[in-house]
Amino acid sequence: MRHGSIPGARGRVRPLTLLGDAPLREQCREVTDFGSDLAVLVEDLFATMYAARGVGLAANQIGVPLRVFVYDCPDDEDVRHLGHVVNPRLVDADGVVIRGPEGCLSLPGLEAGTERYDHAVVEGVTMTGEPVTVHGTGFFARCLQHECDHLDGTVYADHLRGWRRRRLLRQVGRASWRR
Template sequence: MALREVCLIGEPVLRAVAVPVAQFDQDLAELIADMFETMYAAPGRGLAAPQVGVSSRVFVTDVTWKNGPQTPIAFVNPEIFARAEDVVTGPEACLSIPDRAFDVNRPAWVAARWLDAHGAAQTARFEGPQAICFCHELDHLNGVLITDHGVER
């Protein structure tokens, strides 16, 4: 595992639509391990591959580790297939936009599907912080930043 440099706002990789993952190999496993190490060191709750300079549809999250046990999840080729009509607004920060926070509207829950690091299909419904984090990181895979739809605090 290795720490990777986090790309900052203004770097083109953060505005590109990331490429779907086709190979579930050692390179992907190393990327995911490096992303977790980088996220925890930052310290963050989520990190998308474009944030470490890799245009790949991968992100990692762990929304509980700062206040309790770790719950790391790696998402490969993730997508939302259902979402709440109810919207919650709350503060979000981003490792690629240091020292700034934005109030962002997010669905109260999302139903998602993705592949894990080994290529196995997964589905889950996320609420609260995990739903917010999932949406935030999925935005990164689509070249969208919180500056695009949030209000700076």
């Protein structure tokens, strides 16, 4: 991405993997090649995320098992956070645990009250290999935790217990996108 360019403007929208598709449950591999293919992947992630009206998207959500995610997400003070992280590690998730509505582009049209910490820190690198640390609070902290989960083969439904989990799984079973 060149400085000043619009993320995803040159990307192509790719099909989303949905709950039940194998790539969504795979442990993603570390990125080792920081060439042009990685830049294309990041552009495609942004284009796909914007087309689906999301606030974050992990590479395995478009069938690519690499540790990369993008985000364009507000925090609770409506400050916009925009970027990408390659080989992210969730190094801190703390503060208050808040149950809030959470959805996912891989479970379209569904959401459930999911518990997440209200503060998160992710470390990784950019697509050019520069170190990056991303701090998030509130809704943006939720987004960071959610995207890091994806890269480990986890979806938000895995965090649910009891009636919330049962209700969401019933909704998934009735969903029109279910394969």
